[in-house]
Amino acid sequence: MRARAATLVTPYLGACRPHSCFPPARRRLLLQSPRRAPLAVTTRSFTASHFGRLADVNSSLDPRQQDRESDEVDVCIVGGGPAGLSAAIRLKQLANEAGKDEFRIVVLEKAGELGDHIVSGNVIEPSAVNELLPDWNKADNPSRFENATPATHDKMRFLTKKGSIPMPAPPQMNNHGNFIISLNQFSKWLGERAEEIGVEVYPGFAASEILYKPTDGSVMGVATNDQGIARDGTPKPSFERGMEFHARVTLFAEGCHGSLSKQVINKFDLRRDSQPQTYALGLKEVWEVKPENFRKGEVVHSMGYPLPSDTYGGGWMYHFGDNLVSLGLVVGLDYPNPWLSPYGEFQKFKHHPLFKSVIEGGKCISYGARALNEGGFQSIPKCAFPGGALIGDTAGFLNVPKIKGTHTAMRSGMLAAKAAWNALNENKDVESTIFLYDYEDALRESAIWKELKEVRNMRPSFHSPLGLYGGILYSGLEAYIFRGKTPWTLQHKGKDHEATKHADQKPKIEYAKNDGVTSFDILTSVSRTGTNHEEDQPVHLQVDDWDRHAREMWPKYKGVENRFCPAGVYEYVEDEGKDVGVRFQINAQNCIHCKTCDIKAPAQDINWQTPQGGEGPKYTMT
Numbered sequence: 001m002r003a004r005a006a007t008l009v010t011p012y013l014g015a016c017r018p019h020s021c022f023p024p025a026r027r028r029l030l031l032q033s034p035r036r037a038p039l040a041v042t043t044r045s046f047t048a049s050h051f052g053r054l055a056d057v058n059s060s061l062d063p064r065q066q067d068r069e070s071d072e073v074d075v076c077i078v079g080g081g082p083a084g085l086s087a088a089i090r091l092k093q094l095a096n097e098a099g100k101d102e103f104r105i106v107v108l109e110k111a112g113e114l115g116d117h118i119v120s121g122n123v124i125e126p127s128a129v130n131e132l133l134p135d136w137n138k139a140d141n142p143s144r145f146e147n148a149t150p151a152t153h154d155k156m157r158f159l160t161k162k163g164s165i166p167m168p169a170p171p172q173m174n175n176h177g178n179f180i181i182s183l184n185q186f187s188k189w190l191g192e193r194a195e196e197i198g199v200e201v202y203p204g205f206a207a208s209e210i211l212y213k214p215t216d217g218s219v220m221g222v223a224t225n226d227q228g229i230a231r232d233g234t235p236k237p238s239f240e241r242g243m244e245f246h247a248r249v250t251l252f253a254e255g256c257h258g259s260l261s262k263q264v265i266n267k268f269d270l271r272r273d274s275q276p277q278t279y280a281l282g283l284k285e286v287w288e289v290k291p292e293n294f295r296k297g298e299v300v301h302s303m304g305y306p307l308p309s310d311t312y313g314g315g316w317m318y319h320f321g322d323n324l325v326s327l328g329l330v331v332g333l334d335y336p337n338p339w340l341s342p343y344g345e346f347q348k349f350k351h352h353p354l355f356k357s358v359i360e361g362g363k364c365i366s367y368g369a370r371a372l373n374e375g376g377f378q379s380i381p382k383c384a385f386p387g388g389a390l391i392g393d394t395a396g397f398l399n400v401p402k403i404k405g406t407h408t409a410m411r412s413g414m415l416a417a418k419a420a421w422n423a424l425n426e427n428k429d430v431e432s433t434i435f436l437y438d439y440e441d442a443l444r445e446s447a448i449w450k451e452l453k454e455v456r457n458m459r460p461s462f463h464s465p466l467g468l469y470g471g472i473l474y475s476g477l478e479a480y481i482f483r484g485k486t487p488w489t490l491q492h493k494g495k496d497h498e499a500t501k502h503a504d505q506k507p508k509i510e511y512a513k514n515d516g517v518t519s520f521d522i523l524t525s526v527s528r529t530g531t532n533h534e535e536d537q538p539v540h541l542q543v544d545d546w547d548r549h550a551r552e553m554w555p556k557y558k559g560v561e562n563r564f565c566p567a568g569v570y571e572y573v574e575d576e577g578k579d580v581g582v583r584f585q586i587n588a589q590n591c592i593h594c595k596t597c598d599i600k601a602p603a604q605d606i607n608w609q610t611p612q613g614g615e616g617p618k619y620t621m622t
Contacts, residue, residue, distance in 0.1 A: 070243070073104040074247065075247055076251070078260060082413070085199075091421060092199050094418070104200065106199075110205070110610050110616070111617075114191035114201065115619070121326060131414070145185075147181060151180055156302075159303070170480070182286075182621045205613050206610040219250050222245055226240070231537060249420045251413070252388065256595060257279065274381050275491060276494065278379065279496055283330075287324070287325045307331065313330050328346075330372070337506040366529075366622055375396055380395060384436040386435055423436055455484060457474070522568040526592065531589075533611055543584075550583060569590045570586060591611075
């Protein structure tokens with residue numbers, strides 16, 4: 001193995017201290033301990049910011065200009081969800097099998113703990129985890145995942161305002177052999193399995209910058225963001241510089257619409273041969289229900305009410321664990337009516353008799369929301385680039401008609417891991433740039449490609465003039481007759497923000513007052529997410545000019561941001577001193593990191609960036 005010299009490079013220290021020489025357990029403690037409590041005034045135990053000279057009154061010394069500490073690893077993975085952890089586990093399995101115990105894989109996760117930012121339905125198809133960890137659910141495995149509920153039967157319903165009409169579920173939605181899980185819990189469990197075999201997992205480390213080689217522009221790793229920056233951009237007494245992780249291969253596993261993934265996609269023009277990605281917003285609650293209302297293993301999906309016919313989406317209800325029900329609604333973000341509120345539709349959805357009869361008398365214990373990719377096969381970008389690759393929902397491997405993406409995310413991570421291992425072993429010149437050609441080839445030969453190609457025309461079929469009903473009819477033909485073998489590929493109609501009409505072009509939607517029993521106001525729901533951000537830091541929802549945004553957006557859309565956000569982040573507050581009578585306000589501390597604003601804002605002038613590491617939601621059971 002090559003020698004690694006990961007040293008402290010700040011010019012203010014009298015001596016540089018390498019920390020990669022520590023054993024993995026000690027190194028993890030050194031790196032991680034201050035990030036466990038990100039809102040406390042803490043400093044890394046191995047970092048000192050003592051200045052080598054006294055500053056005079058004219059000095060402009062700025063601690064933000066000091067060099068960052070750096071660490072060299074073999075593979076750096078950004079994101080500790082199913083894709084990132086599967087890639088890490090597979091890589092470490094290969095390294096351990098080859099006797100290369102010192103092969104270093106680092107997983108950086110912006111959440112304070114693994115799983116804290118994970119939200120999903122979730123019914124998992126176990127094909128990928130069966131391959132990665134064959135004993136994952138076996139009774140004789142003391143480290144098995146204990147919270148998987150076998151799916152027992154499926155129901156598909158088309159909803160009217162008060163009734164439900166049984167529908168035949170397409171073959172893709174057959175859940176025989178699948179399991180209902182909390183993906184939040186599953187990600188925590190995967191992280192434990194990764195650490196057991198030697199993967200270095202660092203929660204609370206928010207990667208905020210891509211590092212490029214000055215020689216050829218290839219990716220050479222990432223840097224975490226600075227901590228202790230005040231809202232006005234100046235360093236506070238608690239300031240500590242971010243850290244660089246240099247790697248020969250960097251895998252981006254940030255999930256849907258990641259802040260760094262956006263950048264790397266644009267830099268290398270990875271969407272040059274694909275259609276625009278299209279998205280949805282998924283909103284979820286977990287309820288503890290009365291035993292007489294609980295039907296363990298039941299999987300229910302719905303279409304129709306409460307969404308209008310020009311809006312794609314549907315609901316779910318999964319009975320799992322001990323008297324727990326996962327209840328949620330997915331709303332396609334290409335909806336045209338700016339008066340529509342996905343959160344409001346979700347609250348309305350729960351009052352339908354099909355769902356209210358189950359949760360009545362129960363208790364809501366958790367809430368979450370997250371954007372998800374819906375573009376499918378025709379929206380998959382190039383996934384490899386010089387120095388790394390996109391994996392999981394970052395690349396968009398969700399199978400929309402199947403309503404599943406965990407197995408494809410995990411499998412893509414495993415494929416990237418194998419390609420990275422082979423490439424690193426074939427090219428031992430540490431100065432050379434790695435390109436994962438094998439990953440692109442493996443994707444096209446994999447089950448991921450086959451199943452996404454087979455259903456590629458279902459989601460865009462809902463863009464036809466027949467709308468919802470035409471889409472249902474065509475999707476039925478695809479599911480039972482065509483099976484993806486048609487010679488055509490339907491196009492997505494454009495980017496989601498372009499679909500938004502002006503407020504005076506669509507009917508206004510008035511939502512009933514929430515009753516506090518079945519439906520809740522948005523701040524009550526946000527309180528169930530455990531969200532926490534330090535207020536005295538730069539707003540991570542970046543809008544260049546708040547006043548200009550209000551002048552341009554309010555007359556046209558009448559506060560669409562307030563309605564598409566599922567966490568009450570955006571407001572227009574009456575202000576007679578402003579040209580349009582309102583001022584735009586961002587309550588960044590409410591943000592649950594769903595990324596909807598970055599996707600749906602009509603002017604595309606809201607840029608979601610990661611806040612301080614360890615902040616954001618702290619989801620449970622999602």
